[in-house]
Amino acid sequence: DAGVIQSPRHEVTEMGQEVTLRCKPISGHNSLFWYRQTMMRGLELLIYFNNNVPIDDSGMPEDRFSAKMPNASFSTLKIQPSEPRDSAVYFCASSQDSRNQPQHFGDGTRLSIL
């Protein structure tokens, strides 16, 4: 079975540009999570969806960040405009339910904002 698929794997762009990260969860999973990982702050939950509906976006750092899940098989995380401090590895994870179920992570997107 295919795991969680993220694209792109690497993204390098200049500050001020729009960045869009993409995620395809595991088929049949109804919860999707976006995380950001940095050395300073560790693994932070940005937002999670249950049945395509955003449930908790309290971790989204600023209005420059937005996330959508238009259907059960696709989600995007957008940063506009991007800043150097947004540089991090962004992970997407999915699970069969939002609680008490293992989260399966994608390989991540390594984002560098110059």
Added chain:
Amino acid sequence: QQPVQSPQAVILREGEDAVINCSSSKALYSVHWYRQKHGEAPVFLMILLKGGEQKGHDKISASFNEKKQQSSLYLTASQLSYSGTYFCGTEMGTGNQFYFGTGTSLTVIP
């Protein structure tokens, strides 16, 4: 709100045992454990759903003390493949809030 893990880092020789602790200031509903190798994504190890529950996975097991709001991960007879960063993940409150711990770097040497 982020759970605190201890120790921050540990170095073991093959065959030695280790314990990693995860403590929360808030009531916990469940605890997840994940391992992340350098440059890779976190990989699920186990979930503990009840207070006092212990689960095992090969030579890796864990306990969950609901009253103390703590969980511990036990690695016995460590192998080189156990090296990585271990994270606890905790569900708190009624709002499905999920937080990963501060992480513990574990290195097993021959």
